[in-house]
Amino acid sequence: MDDPFTVPTRWWHRLDDGRIQCDVCPRACRLHEGQRGLCFVRARVDDQVVLTSYGRSSGFCVDPVEKKPLNHFLPGSAVLSFGTAGCNLACKFCQNWDISKSRDIDTLADAASPQTLAALAERAGCRSVAFTYNDPVIFWEYAADVADACHERGIKAIAVTAGYMNPGPREAFYPHMDAANVDLKAFTEEFYHRTCAAHLADVLDTLRYLRHETDVWFEITTLLIPGRNDCDAEIEAECAWILDNLGPDVPLHFTAFHPDYKMTDVPATPSATLTRARETAVRHGLHYVYTGNVHDTDGGSTFCPGCRRAVVVRDWYRMLRYELTDAGACMNCGTPVAGVYDGPAGHWGARRLPLFVGG
Numbered sequence: 001m002d003d004p005f006t007v008p009t010r011w012w013h014r015l016d017d018g019r020i021q022c023d024v025c026p027r028a029c030r031l032h033e034g035q036r037g038l039c040f041v042r043a044r045v046d047d048q049v050v051l052t053s054y055g056r057s058s059g060f061c062v063d064p065v066e067k068k069p070l071n072h073f074l075p076g077s078a079v080l081s082f083g084t085a086g087c088n089l090a091c092k093f094c095q096n097w098d099i100s101k102s103r104d105i106d107t108l109a110d111a112a113s114p115q116t117l118a119a120l121a122e123r124a125g126c127r128s129v130a131f132t133y134n135d136p137v138i139f140w141e142y143a144a145d146v147a148d149a150c151h152e153r154g155i156k157a158i159a160v161t162a163g164y165m166n167p168g169p170r171e172a173f174y175p176h177m178d179a180a181n182v183d184l185k186a187f188t189e190e191f192y193h194r195t196c197a198a199h200l201a202d203v204l205d206t207l208r209y210l211r212h213e214t215d216v217w218f219e220i221t222t223l224l225i226p227g228r229n230d231c232d233a234e235i236e237a238e239c240a241w242i243l244d245n246l247g248p249d250v251p252l253h254f255t256a257f258h259p260d261y262k263m264t265d266v267p268a269t270p271s272a273t274l275t276r277a278r279e280t281a282v283r284h285g286l287h288y289v290y291t292g293n294v295h296d297t298d299g300g301s302t303f304c305p306g307c308r309r310a311v312v313v314r315d316w317y318r319m320l321r322y323e324l325t326d327a328g329a330c331m332n333c334g335t336p337v338a339g340v341y342d343g344p345a346g347h348w349g350a351r352r353l354p355l356f357v358g359g
């Protein structure tokens with residue numbers, strides 16, 4: 001507990017057998033003294049569960065908000081992205097495994113208080129800060145404090161998450177967030193169980209919670225992996241569930257997998273697979289469906305649900321045309337396009353700018 005980056009937490013309880021159970025996520029790690037949870041950053045120290053990465057980061061970058069991906073949240077604006085280390089899922093296909101699977105706390109090169117981070121975001125001209133690269137669920141106390149410090153400067157907070165969190169901590173965390181991108185990794189329990197060591201039902205719970213119990217703007221991403229989660233029946237089931245449970249206005253991104261981590265034997269996703277998935281979702285009645293990680297102007301563009309005109313045309317993260325009013329309505333027919341808008345689109349473009357604390 002002498003470590004300045006280690007802080008006490010709530011959301012744990014003592015078991016009859018002497019172990020302590022962390023209650024932050026459904027993983028329910030049961031810890032003996034000195035043990036770390038699966039996420040690596042929460043541990044049992046001095047007979048309590050602590051967070052060992054408060055105020056530490058694996059680095060900072062300024063990105064377009066579209067990269068999170070969020071296409072309907074302050075479009076074109078710059079966002080300060082950062083993450084810590086560890087993750088509470090164990091996805092074999094992890095695309096950020098150097099950070100999320102890090103067992104080396106030295107990966108956390110940069111130290112930054114919430115106030116320092118908020119000042120950094122302001123100096124860099126960011127409209128938001130995003131907790132990304134690894135899941136903020138596991139360091140949510142730090143993320144919430146950073147969000148509060150950012151709000152004091154008029155900067156918004158974004159969680160990029162797999163949504164694998166228990167109801168109690170979830171209700172403590174999301175009042176600090178303005179937006180989220182939730183990874184819906186597949187639509188079968190078998191995939192979640194075998195490939196991520198998690199459960200689909202808990203993620204669906206988080207999506208319903210966000211839609212019906214918060215004002216958080218959120219979008220969904222599904223990374224399509226050839227032969228693993230890309231069959232027609234599964235995509236149809238996912239789209240039907242989203243429409244029935246969340247409505248047609250929650251944007252859905254189908255993104256391309258590239259071979260990584262423990263899944264190097266599977267080829268990259270053909271863009272035809274993404275296009276087919278997008279067509280399925282549109283056919284089901286979802287209004288805003290995108291393809292990601294590929295050059296596909298149609299799949300990257302926002303279509304007005306009223307007149308069907310392409311009102312925001314994108315190529316990857318680059319905005320080629322923007323025809324929404326400052327309040328987010330179609331300039332052609334006046335239909336509101338769902339999302340969070342605050343004046344004209346930003347002009348950050350597709351740039352990625354690494355930043356250093358104090359630099």
Ligand code: SF4
Nearest residue numbers: 022025028029037039
């Ligand atoms: S947050 Fe970490 S320690 Fe807590 S239950 Fe989840 S994986 Fe285990």
